[in-house]
Amino acid sequence: MIQFKEVSKIFGTGKKEVRALDKVSFTVGSGEIFGLLGPNGAGKTTSLRLLSTLLKPTQGQITVAGLDTVKESQEVRNRIGFLSSDMNLTGSLSARELFRFFGDLNHIEEEEIANRSNRLIGQLKMGDFYERKVETYSTGMKQKALIGIALLHDPDIIIFDEPTNGLDIITGRVVLDILKDLKNRGKTLIVSTHIMSIAEKLCDRIGIIHKGTIRIIGTLEEIYEKTGEPDLEEAFFSVIGGVTEDEGYHHRSKKRA
Amino acid sequence: MKDIITVLKKELRNVLKDRRTLFMLFGVPVIMFLLIFNVMGEAMKSQEKKLEETVYKVYTNHAAFVENVFRDGMTKIELVDGTDSIENDLRDKRFDLAVVVEGQMDRLSDLFKDETEISIYSFSGSMASERIARVFSSSVNLIRDQQLRLFLTEAELDAGLLDKPVIKSINIATEKEQAGATFGGLLPYLLVIYLFTASFSVGFDVTAGEKERQTLTILLANRVSRSSIAWGKILYLMLMNILSAAISVVAFLFGFSSMIPQTGSMFTIFTPGSAALLFLIVISLAVLIAAFITVIGIFARSVKEASAYSLPIYVVTILFGILGLQSEIFQSQGVIRYIPLINGIFTMKDLITQPRLDYVTVAITVVINLAAAALLAFLAAKMFSDERFVFRTGN
Ligand SMILES: Nc1ncnc2c1ncn2[C@@H]1O[C@H](COP(=O)(O)OP(=O)(O)OP(=O)(O)O)[C@@H](O)[C@H]1O
Numbered sequence: 267m268i269q270f271k272e273v274s275k276i277f278g279t280g281k282k283e284v285r286a287l288d289k290v291s292f293t294v295g296s297g298e299i300f301g302l303l304g305p306n307g308a309g310k311t312t313s314l315r316l317l318s319t320l321l322k323p324t325q326g327q328i329t330v331a332g333l334d335t336v337k338e339s340q341e342v343r344n345r346i347g348f349l350s351s352d353m354n355l356t357g358s359l360s361a362r363e364l365f366r367f368f369g370d371l372n373h374i375e376e377e378e379i380a381n382r383s384n385r386l387i388g389q390l391k392m393g394d395f396y397e398r399k400v401e402t403y404s405t406g407m408k409q410k411a412l413i414g415i416a417l418l419h420d421p422d423i424i425i426f427d428e429p430t431n432g433l434d435i436i437t438g439r440v441v442l443d444i445l446k447d448l449k450n451r452g453k454t455l456i457v458s459t460h461i462m463s464i465a466e467k468l469c470d471r472i473g474i475i476h477k478g479t480i481r482i483i484g485t486l487e488e489i490y491e492k493t494g495e496p497d498l499e500e501a502f503f504s505v506i507g508g509v510t511e512d513e514g515y516h517h518r519s520k521k522r523a
Numbered sequence: 524m525k526d527i528i529t530v531l532k533k534e535l536r537n538v539l540k541d542r543r544t545l546f547m548l549f550g551v552p553v554i555m556f557l558l559i560f561n562v563m564g565e566a567m568k569s570q571e572k573k574l575e576e577t578v579y580k581v582y583t584n585h586a587a588f589v590e591n592v593f594r595d596g597m598t599k600i601e602l603v604d605g606t607d608s609i610e611n612d613l614r615d616k617r618f619d620l621a622v623v624v625e626g627q628m629d630r631l632s633d634l635f636k637d638e639t640e641i642s643i644y645s646f647s648g649s650m651a652s653e654r655i656a657r658v659f660s661s662s663v664n665l666i667r668d669q670q671l672r673l674f675l676t677e678a679e680l681d682a683g684l685l686d687k688p689v690i691k692s693i694n695i696a697t698e699k700e701q702a703g704a705t706f707g708g709l710l711p712y713l714l715v716i717y718l719f720t721a722s723f724s725v726g727f728d729v730t731a732g733e734k735e736r737q738t739l740t741i742l743l744a745n746r747v748s749r750s751s752i753a754w755g756k757i758l759y760l761m762l763m764n765i766l767s768a769a770i771s772v773v774a775f776l777f778g779f780s781s782m783i784p785q786t787g788s789m790f791t792i793f794t795p796g797s798a799a800l801l802f803l804i805v806i807s808l809a810v811l812i813a814a815f816i817t818v819i820g821i822f823a824r825s826v827k828e829a830s831a832y833s834l835p836i837y838v839v840t841i842l843f844g845i846l847g848l849q850s851e852i853f854q855s856q857g858v859i860r861y862i863p864l865i866n867g868i869f870t871m872k873d874l875i876t877q878p879r880l881d882y883v884t885v886a887i888t889v890v891i892n893l894a895a896a897a898l899l900a901f902l903a904a905k906m907f908s909d910e911r912f913v914f915r916t917g918n
């Protein structure tokens with residue numbers, strides 16, 4: 267369903283060059299929940315922006331349901347729902363009005379927009395604020411509205427970058443339930459996170475990404491087996507090579523750059 | 524096309540619910556102009572009244588003559604005794620006027636004696652001084668004419684000679700043309716300035732502002748085409764530009780006419796035909812400015828940066844506006860009609876001041892501006908799909 271082939275992404279040129287992704291390859295099968303796990307600056311957001319056509323790979327190719335993200339970007343966007351941790355909502359419109367707007371943009375019938383909006387408002391527990399201006403929302407309310415926007419056109423492929431970022435455990439649970447529900451409805455999901463428990467509870471397969479390269483990929487069991495560690499957190503540290511050594515290396519390399 | 528309307532409608536709905544922005548855009552200019560002109564009008568009236576009621580202080584070495592000049596009592600004066608330095612006392616406003624008469628002058632007929640010389644000292648740094656000096660000079664001239672008339676009559680000559688030759692001034696401009704000359708330069712200039720005002724707030728808000736606030740990627744992650752986004756925003760901005768310009772200019776002209784009553788005639792400068800053509804030009808300018816602002820807004824990292832980038836163009840436009848208002852160096856039929864944006868100012872001016880409508884120039888102006896706008900819109904669409912501008916990668 268989703269295929270990264272030797273994808274590299276370089277930002278900037280010359281001295282300011284940042285190699286955010288280096289020959290990343292992986293596939294996500296139809297109906298799977300794939301977790302992209304990695305520390306800050308690993309390249310998670312970059313990978314997902316590439317996948318959602320907002321960025322273009324410097325090298326390599328990404329396909330979504332056989333469609334190229336560069337050459338057929340509009341068709342790709344038609345099939346995906348994208349939520350990114352750095353998205354924000356402002357303005358005087360309410361969540362319902364924004365649902366309506368994005369429904370219109372996706373050429374959904376008016377009646378159908380209303381049905382889907384109501385369903386999402388119920389599922390996301392937005393009942394007591396969906397008519398208010400989004401600029402008055404809290405972080406969690408905004409996140410719910412953004413998830414609603416990403417899901418409104420009922421995409422087959424859902425790309426969520428840190429969907430529980432800034433959410434309390436109650437709201438976090440609501441979001442996880444929605445992700446599970448989407449999986450049950452046969453959707454393909456790719457979710458980035460740096461929270462182990464989410465990856466453990468939710469994902470069919472996990473890729474650990476660090477400094478722009480995929481270090482290990484597989485089901486939970488496969489990862490335990492390959493690393494010889496008892497849980498994901500230990501496996502994570504053994505894969506990225508410990509905290510202190512790594513942080514030191516990171517700073518040095520940044521200074522030199 | 525449907526997507527363009529959807530984007531446009533969303534922006535409109537958003538701004539309609541945003542009372543503060545609406546007030547800044549449409550309320551403030553109205554209040555501002557009505558206030559400014561009313562205050563200015565009142566100030567002018569009270570100034571005039573004050574000058575009329577003032578008792579002017581005059582120093583002279585010939586009180587009898589000065590009192591004679593002002594004997595009609597229309598202007599009230601008070602004589603001041605003695606001075607060490609006329610210049611210093613004038614400057615210090617101890618008196619407003621000094622009249623020094625040289626030579627023996629006992630009767631008015633002595634005005635014509637060779638040795639008679641009247642020096643009138645005034646200080647143009649003071650309105651009162653300027654005014655009283657003017658009144659005094661013209662009164663002296665009147666008295667001289669009266670004396671001449673007496674002489675001529677006494678010598679049994681025709682006193683009517685003094686009224687020769689007969690001079691008649693005839694201005695062939697119609698009321699429309701006179702008003703046109705006054706507003707021909709002013710109106711286009713104002714229109715162009717106010718076509719920009721909405722851009723700076725609303726225009727940068729829906730481009731650079733959305734980038735800054737991180738709301739743009741939500742839209743960009745959708746299937747909607749980039750050119751629909753670009754055109755939706757451009758049309759939205761165009762509407763806001765036209766609305767705010769119309770409201771500002773009407774408020775300005777109303778304010779202006781409340782200060783200077785004869786400006787009421789400005790409404791006679793338009794025929795339905797010229798008004799329609801003017802509207803066409805305004806639309807073409809509004810689209811062009813909207814497209815330009817959109818491109819700048821996508822290019823810039825922040826609203827602040829966008830304002831800084833657009834300032835030079837704004838200033839150049841205003842400069843050309845002033846030139847167009849002040850002089851006839853540029854003819855709208857010349858090369859100038861091929862320069863986008865600027866051509867609008869000159870074509871509008873001609874439209875208002877010239878008796879015959881020049882359809883060719885109007886057509887060229889509109890087509891050039893629309894073409895430039897389309898080009899910029901195309902560029903804006905490209906920029907919306909370019910990560911270098913959306914995420915500011917690259918450098
Ligand atoms: N627009 C950009 N311009 C330049 N460099 C960028 C840009 N976006 C990301 N990078 C760089 O690419 C690298 C990967 O960043 P990315 O945002 O993908 O990390 P991440 O895994 O999402 O981290 P986090 O957990 O902190 O969100 C970082 O070194 C970052 O500085």
Ligand SMILES: [Mg+2]
Nearest residue numbers: 310311312351
């Ligand atoms: Mg990230």
